[in-house]
Amino acid sequence: MKQISLAIFLSLLLHLQINAQGSRGCNTMQNLERLKTIDPSIVDNMNAIETFTDEYRATHPFGGERAVITIPVVVHVVYNNSTQNISDAQIASQITILNNDFRKLNADRTSVPAVFSSLASDCEISFCMAQRTPAGLATNGIDRVSTATTSFIDNDRVKSSSTGGANVWDATKYLNIWVCNLGSGLLGYAQFPGGSSSTDGIVIAYTAFGNIGTAASPYNLGRTATHEVGHWLNLRHIWGDASCGSDLVTDTPTQSTSNFGCPAFPHVTCSNGPNGDMWMNYMDYTDDRCMYMFTTGQKTRAQALFATGGARVSLVSSNGCTPPAVVDPCATPSGLAAGSITSSGATLSWTAVTGATSYNIQYKLSGALSWTTTTSTTPSKVLTSLVASSTYNYQIQTVCSSSSSSVYSTSATFTTSAAVPSCGVDSYEPNNSLGTYRAISTNTNYLAYICPTGDEDWYRFTTTSAARNFRIDLTTLPLDYDLYVYSSSGTLLGSSTRSGTTSERYTRNRGTVGNYYIRVIGYSGATSPSLRYTLRATTSSSSLRTSETETDGDIIDIVDENTGFIVYPNPANDHFVVSYNSDVDAVAMVSIYNAMGGLLSHAPFSVSPGLNQVEINTNDLVNGYYFVVLQDGNSKYSTKLFISKQ
Secondary structure, eight states, X not given: OOOOOHHHHHHTSSOOOBOTTSOBOOOOHHHHHHHHHHOTTHHHHXXXXXXXXXXXXHHOTTSOOOOOEEEEEEEEEEESSTTTSOOHHHHHHHHHHHHHHHTTOOGGGGGXXXXXXXXXXXXXXXXXXXXXXTTSOBOOSEEEEEOSOSOBOSSSGGGOGGGTSOOOOOTTTOEEEEEEOBOTTOOEEEOOTTSOGGGOSEEEEGGGSSSSTTOOTTSOSSHHHHHHHHHHTTOOOTTTTSTTOOOSOTTSOOOSSOOOSOOOSOBOOTTOTTXXXXXXXXXXXXXXXXXXXXXXXXXXXXXXXXSTTOTTGGGGGOOTTSOOOOOOTTOOOOOOEEESOOSSOEEEEOOOOTTEEEEEEEEEETTOSSOEEEEESSSEEEEOSOOTTOEEEEEEEEEESSOBOSSOOOOEEEEOOOOOOOOOOOTTOSOOSGGGOEEOXXXXXXXXXXXXXXXXXXXXXXXXXXXXXXXXXXESOSSXXXXXXXXXXXXXXXXXXXXXXXXXXXXXXSOOSSEEEEEEEEGGGOXXXXXXXXXXXXXXXXXXXXXXXXXXXXXXXXXXXXXXXEEESSSBSSEEEEEEEESSOEEEEEEEEETTSOEEEEEEEEEXXXXXXEEEEOTTOOSEEEEEEEEEXXXXXXXXXXXXXX
């Protein structure tokens, strides 16, 4: 049997999911010390669970033969704004993903390499949204709580109303999932069995929950919750949180450490060839699209929790998935939500009530004394003519054929968005894609807007054999706009992405005669409804320089694609790699400049014909924008680099 130290085992009590570059990671020792201080009995509890698991494994090597275990789930949506108040549909998508992943019904299970396919296992565990509260009242399993807290971290404050969160439901009957805005770049964390019932469950960022709505790539397939529920079911990281460590499962290959992104198969470490790491396992750190499976050994560990005497056996007999008997023939509406919120309107919705013929809706500005009343025959209502940037209260009453619900529902709130100024008139729209480009003449200035949010502009120009050299200038920038240039086939040739309102420029000499495409886009969603940028495509029979005053050898912001010049990862944390193709043996120089143009460091390295790469350490750099310059002989190339550290 693989072994793991108690210290590593305890360090998994809370699980941190994401670092500054967007890769899954773990940083839990501080939280571990906090939990040990609060409840020293955790150590004994978890040791007892491990002993029980070993005994269960000895008699149930394939996870046991039992009916499928169904676990009631309550999702506490703790939101500070309407975006964080994710929809019922997004929540439902996550429950579907959990059921597919734990029952081996996920469509991408066919991607499991053939050598591991016999190990891929149906854990025989499913999940349902709770149908009754701990008090026995009907529910849809969604507990929505508005909070003044802008973001949470992995200190369990989201799990208590007294600290801005939502109180736990009875952890012996429900799996508690908190969905909120997690700060410090967190995706989520979990509590292993053996900890306090007052904090038992998992916490997931609202941007990594489900596969619709606010779910953001590369964590937009719901696998963050699958991974964290795995921890809640006593599963460890597949590499055992140590170099070539153990996850206490015999059918997962030993591997040196966590995998990120989507590795190629096989990825061999720790002499585990020829099949290498099982990086497609849900308990690794790969992207959502590269996780497909649990193993039989992992199933056995999870199933041990639900055997007689197991740490989570009480969930087997929970009635949380059984709705209570209907008592009120005209019940008060529940599940109130506000969506499609604009500066002047919103759509209210609620759970339909059996027997309802219509609904009374009351709403008012927060702080106002009187309500405005309207009606609807469906469980939704569109409100119009609202005041921008204002908070509204609303409540719903059911009307049945013979009576009405005795009271209105508990008042809920929403806030309208700020008024959005109208975009300036742009005669080039629509040109938001390569397929809807606008043709422009060369050596002519064009003025246009980037507006509304999400807008981008595409143009096409043509070079001739008499004027095959060209330069693209993007000037009079109202905000941080970026420039991209593509070939006639739509292949990206290069870009200019300086920070701030600095003008952008792309120069190409001796290019192929024909059509080229230009794309202008606001960095990080920047838009201006009233100020225009200026675009000019200059062509010439003579070679063009990147500025009117430069001399030979000055920095060229975007190089010919034949050099393959690229800096990655970008944003970077503790290092970045410069990669480019050289035609000769030479000594190249990599220099780093700050945003003001001050030289911070430079380092020479030898290059040879073909692809060359050099790794640069950034431990001495603080968060912010920099310029990376590569000098090779008389040529210089540069690009913008962003440093982002936790």
